[in-house]
Amino acid sequence: MSIEVVKTTTVDQMDEVVPQPKPAAMVELSVVVPAYREGRRIFGNLTRLVSELDKLNVSYEVVVVSDGNTDSTVREAQRVLSPAVRVFRYPMNIGKGFALTCGVDQSVDR
Numbered sequence: 566m567s568i569e570v571v572k573t574t575t576v577d578q579m580d581e582v583v584p585q586p587k588p589a590a591m592v593e594l595s596v597v598v599p600a601y602r603e604g605r606r607i608f609g610n611l612t613r614l615v616s617e618l619d620k621l622n623v624s625y626e627v628v629v630v631s632d633g634n635t636d637s638t639v640r641e642a643q644r645v646l647s648p649a650v651r652v653f654r655y656p657m658n659i660g661k662g663f664a665l666t667c668g669v670d671q672s673v674d675r
Contacts, residue, residue: 570667573631573639573652594618594625597668599661604637611645618649625649628668633658 596614600607611627618625629642631654642652653671 570653570655592626592673593623595672596627598629599664600638601632608641608644615647628671630664630668632664
């Protein structure tokens with residue numbers, strides 16, 4: 566089985582494959598967030614996460630992986646106004662382990 570992972574930049578581009586540019590700055594911390602049916606909670610959770618990570622004074626990235634969601638998870642994750650948050654998705658639910666592996670694969674300097 567092969568899965569195509571798509572970086573989502575806007576809701577309008579959800580079906581378009583986007584090349585994965587790596588951020589120019591050296592990332593010291595990568596946080597992978599696997600998400601399944603988190604539409605109602607993910608915006609608040611990511612906003613709080615980013616707020617707490619900002620206090621660390623280290624360069625970081627948050628890699629959100631939507632594990633085959635059909636709800637508003639991707640759209641709500643994209644609402645977080647931080648360049649450190651990157652959202653990826655794939656079409657079917659495969660599980661948390663796969664989502665974590667996918668997130669690590671998409672992280673900078675892995």
